Amino acid sequence: MNVNHELTGPEGAPVVVLSNSLGTDMRLWDEQVPALTGSFRVLRYDQRGHGGTEGKPGPYTLAQLGGDVLELLDWLDISEAHFAGVSLGGMTGMWLAEHAPERIGRLALICTSADLGGTAWLDRAATVRANGMAAMVEPSLPRWFTPAAAERPDIRAKFSDMIAKADAEGYAACCEAIADMDILDELPGITAPTLVIAGAEDPATPPSHAERIAAGIAGARVEVLSPAAHLANAEQPGEVNRLLLEHFGGTA
Ligand SMILES: O=C(O)CC1=CCC(=O)O1
Numbered sequence: 001m002n003v004n005h006e007l008t009g010p011e012g013a014p015v016v017v018l019s020n021s022l023g024t025d026m027r028l029w030d031e032q033v034p035a036l037t038g039s040f041r042v043l044r045y046d047q048r049g050h051g052g053t054e055g056k057p058g059p060y061t062l063a064q065l066g067g068d069v070l071e072l073l074d075w076l077d078i079s080e081a082h083f084a085g086v087s088l089g090g091m092t093g094m095w096l097a098e099h100a101p102e103r104i105g106r107l108a109l110i111c112t113s114a115d116l117g118g119t120a121w122l123d124r125a126a127t128v129r130a131n132g133m134a135a136m137v138e139p140s141l142p143r144w145f146t147p148a149a150a151e152r153p154d155i156r157a158k159f160s161d162m163i164a165k166a167d168a169e170g171y172a173a174c175c176e177a178i179a180d181m182d183i184l185d186e187l188p189g190i191t192a193p194t195l196v197i198a199g200a201e202d203p204a205t206p207p208s209h210a211e212r213i214a215a216g217i218a219g220a221r222v223e224v225l226s227p228a229a230h231l232a233n234a235e236q237p238g239e240v241n242r243l244l245l246e247h248f249g250g251t252a
Pocket of ligand 1: 020023088089178
């Protein structure tokens with residue numbers, strides 16, 4: 001199995017898959033795992049080129065990132081799972097809910113977008129391939145956290161480490177997957193009950209992106225958290241845990 005992952009929580013319980021954003025790894029979910037494992041078997045993994053999952057040469061596509069999840073579910077003999085993803089993880093979740101609906105129960109999309117594509121991502125990919133990941137640390141933290149959270153030593157240390165340790169080719173290839181994406185027209189094909197969470201202060205995928213996603217998926221509802229920037233699940237763990245447990249049908 002090429003996808004680095006961790007499976008915890010009671011055997012036989014419904015499975016929740018947790019998918020990380022660009023530049024982070026499965027540690028993004030450290031505050032969610034203890035809350036979710038009270039009710040669920042939790043499968044968190046590292047996207048290609050992030051954490052312990054190898055960064056194969058790119059460019060990647062959302063289909064490949066979604067395919068990694070299907071391969072992982074098959075390998076673990078999991079037929080269906082709920083899915084929560086932050087940003088790139090949410091894009092992966094939308095692809096899965098559209099292309100493998102029989103595998104996805106309920107969907108939670110956190111600080112993500114269905115139409116974030118564009119050439120700026122190709123510029124970022126080129127920068128990272130030329131200069132490596134270290135140059136990405138300082139520009140990323142103000143997108144990921146509001147100023148007060150970005151100054152917290154625990155947050156700075158943990159999230160700087162994640163970015164610095166990402167594989168430059170894998171990160172760049174994920175940027176190319178985002179550059180290529182516009183799945184707004186595919187959203188009406190999603191039938192999974194969907195919760196969309198946004199950070200009120202998120203400069204990368206502001207609440208307007210959450211509203212556009214929810215407008216495309218029948219029955220989807222939006223929750224906007226504040227203060228929270230792009231990594232709302234790390235900045236507002238208590239509120240995100242409450243919303244995820246409520247949406248997936250777990251107990252606190
Ligand atoms: O630019 C960032 O770091 C924010 C982001 C966009 C897609 C993603 O996964 O993270």
